[in-house]
Amino acid sequence: MKQQYPFSLPPLPASYDALAPQLNGCTLYFHHDQHFVAYVETLNRLLAPYPDYQRWSLEQLCLEWRQLPDEIRLSVRDNAGGVYNHDLYFKTLAPASAGGPSGALKDAVMREFGSLQALRTALKAAALGQFGSGWAWLVFDRGGRLSIQKTANQETPLPLHPLLCCDVWEHAYYLQYQNRRAEYFDNWWQLLNWPMISDAYRWDA
Numbered sequence: 001m002k003q004q005y006p007f008s009l010p011p012l013p014a015s016y017d018a019l020a021p022q023l024n025g026c027t028l029y030f031h032h033d034q035h036f037v038a039y040v041e042t043l044n045r046l047l048a049p050y051p052d053y054q055r056w057s058l059e060q061l062c063l064e065w066r067q068l069p070d071e072i073r074l075s076v077r078d079n080a081g082g083v084y085n086h087d088l089y090f091k092t093l094a095p096a097s098a099g100g101p102s103g104a105l106k107d108a109v110m111r112e113f114g115s116l117q118a119l120r121t122a123l124k125a126a127a128l129g130q131f132g133s134g135w136a137w138l139v140f141d142r143g144g145r146l147s148i149q150k151t152a153n154q155e156t157p158l159p160l161h162p163l164l165c166c167d168v169w170e171h172a173y174y175l176q177y178q179n180r181r182a183e184y185f186d187n188w189w190q191l192l193n194w195p196m197i198s199d200a201y202r203w204d205a
């Protein structure tokens with residue numbers, strides 16, 4: 001997300017009903033149009049009195065929040081992270097297909113996890129093992145090495161490069177799945193936009 005202040009809400013990549021039955025329209029509406037937009041609007045409100053920091057990119061706000069004034073430091077960290085994390089979450093969803101990673105990402109998954117199923121198992125363990133609100137991630141480092149990460153609340157995995165993320169805040173699934181986080185994960189996994197994710201696996205050597 002290459003945005004700067006004032007941040008805006010990216011549109012859903014599909015209609016509210018296009019990701020059903022894995023994620024129904026009600027769940028998507030509340031998650032995208034109520035929760036995600038709240039992070040965007042709050043971040044803009046926090047930065048409104050601070051022209052110097054309005055020039056920072058979203059990634060810079062996520063990475064360098066410790067340099068911000070005391071009165072906005074933690075709130076900017078939380079809300080910039082909320083914007084960054086949700087942008088990737090929604091961007092990498094598409095109507096269900098049986099696809100998987102391709103090209104260099106497919107090769108890296110096979111090399112580092114042994115199979116796509118093994119990657120899925122490791123990511124699911126992270127998603128189910130995240131205590132309370134947070135995220136499970138597939139990321140790569142500056143050398144292209146893949147790993148699974150967990151973050152709490154709205155922390156990001158930056159400066160690692162995220163490829164995909166499972167939102168395990170209850171607001172992401174409770175309307176449809178109640179406390180069945182594992183079932184949510186299984187269905188969310190079917191919605192991953194592997195062409196987009198595979199294309200994002202690139203870096204400057």
Ligand SMILES: [Fe+2]
Pocket residue numbers: 031035086167169171172
């Ligand atoms: Fe969320």
